[in-house]
Amino acid sequence: MANDMLSQEEIDALLKGTTEDNLTDLNEEISEVERDALGEIGNISMGSAATALSTLLKQRVSITIPQVSVENINILADEYTIPFVAIDVKYKTGLEGSNVLILKTDDVKIITDLMLGKETFDLNRELTEMDLSAVSEAMNQMMGTACTSLSEMFSRKIDIEPPKSTEITFEKAKDELDVLKNADSIVKISFKMTVGDIINSNIMQLIPVGFAKELVSKLMGQDSQVESEEEVVSANSTDDSSLSYEYEKEDDLDKMFDSKVKKEERKEEKKEKHLHENKNIETDKSVIVKKPKFEAFDVEPKKENLHNESIDLVGDIPVEITAELGRTAKKIKEILEYGVGTIVELDKLVGEPLDVYANGKFIAKGEVVVIDDNFGIRITDISNSYKEDN
Structure with missing residues (x-):
């Protein structure tokens, strides 16, 4: 019987192999190009958000280049057992979807104290409704600025609903947050955030896989209506109902960005051509030029005629x-x-x-x-x- 039992090394090897296989399957849910595109979206939007947070807290805020991965929700729940603050951000204009920002409770307390003008921070106190309201307002300012950057990137107006903050654990979040409900995997975008020399921490942005693919699709211009055959951007796709795209070369992402830029350049060229044609339309009417004649105002009016109205007009005001x-x-x-x-x-x-x-x-x-x-x-x-x- 003893010979049929697995050793600890064999058990560890089996578990390790299973974990690696699961990670490989998850990472195949989004392609390398889609991962790079999501990283670029996060880099630009969070760069603007850092500027807004810096103005709000009156501290230098830095957010590093993001790391994009696909994670199993159950594994995340096992890794992050302590409570954290989840900020639910839903889009109401331009995009249909939502994402969740994850912050440590201590970071939220410090952000609240900075917004109240405090110079010392009590991290041992309980998290209050004021903390949740303060971080919601901070995230509203950050994501509002990020939406401005996304609007320029996607060439459409993008706006969000007021964010909602909750202190929660991953185990409860799986059942209570819409982003994590009925999903086995989630796109995790990790950022390193520093606020002066007070906060040196990590924040996470969780995005549903389907919504992440939709963001990449909109960025590439795959769902936009075109006015002529010259503005059509082709995509190599094996299934019309799928939002994933397979690219054969490593520089295909750059080509897609270039095609979007060229599309905008062609629109600008058409506008300039239209304006130039309108300028060339001239009339044959002759123009008569005359010297202007002005009435002389050398004689000053008599002072007794300046204020002859009665004060009774304004007496009842x-x-x-x-x-x-x-x-x-x-x-x-x-x-x-x-x-x-x-x-x-x-x-x-x-x-x-x-x-x-x-x-x-x-x-x-x-x-x-x-x-x-x-x-x-x-x-x-x-x-x-x-x-x-x-």
Whole structure:
């Protein structure tokens, strides 16, 4: 019986072989050209997103060139057991599909603190709704900027719905996130992200295989309507219903990009030709040129005739009078700590005159008085600019 049992080395070899076979099968779901195209899309869009995040956090943000692979969802669930933050991004214009961004919970806490202007970060605290709302807004800014780059790349308007953030594990995400439901494999695009010298981490973008193939197809112009036979871009495909394309040479991706560029160049040439033809249309009418004659304005009008209208025309217009007790400036993090009984110190001293405004324009200074249980203000000084205007 002992001779029939497998040794540990044989078991490891069998498991290793099975894993390698599975990875090979998964990687065959998208071709090398499609993988390169997805990497280029991610590189351009995330480059723009990094600029938007840098402006929002007031820190230098860098996102490296992406790594594209096809992963088994069950294997990902086994590898990533701790909770993470998933940001679900759905497209509403230009593209039909969605993708999920994966961030570490500690990175989300730091991003929230940076957005609130904090200089120290508490990573031991619990993740709150404020953290999820803050990272949703950050991703909304990032992906909104990325959509601008994608719009230029795909020559169509692309927009997203407001992202939704959730703290979740991969095991639960398989049943709750639309991107991972009823799917065995997923396209994983990995980026390395650094924020100043505060964050040095990795983020992931998960895209359904079908949607990834659709992105490549739209990028190559395979689904666009053409106006003439000269604008048709041919593709070597063995099945019309499939979105995968097999290419025979390594430089076929460059050729497809070049064909798209040439297509746009031909459109520009047609526009220029049309404009040039319109410029060449000339009329035979003769043109008469004359010197202009202007009326003399040497005589100044009499001053008594300048303002002869009655002030009664504007006498009934209401003007809002405001007396300002004082002002102060606080940071958002200080305002968030306010509660009942909090005292806010203003910039006015005791006994100092108050400012009086008419429709927001400073006109005078005054002192506080009490008239029949109501506050009032006695004018003590009129603004010089107000005097000059009147």
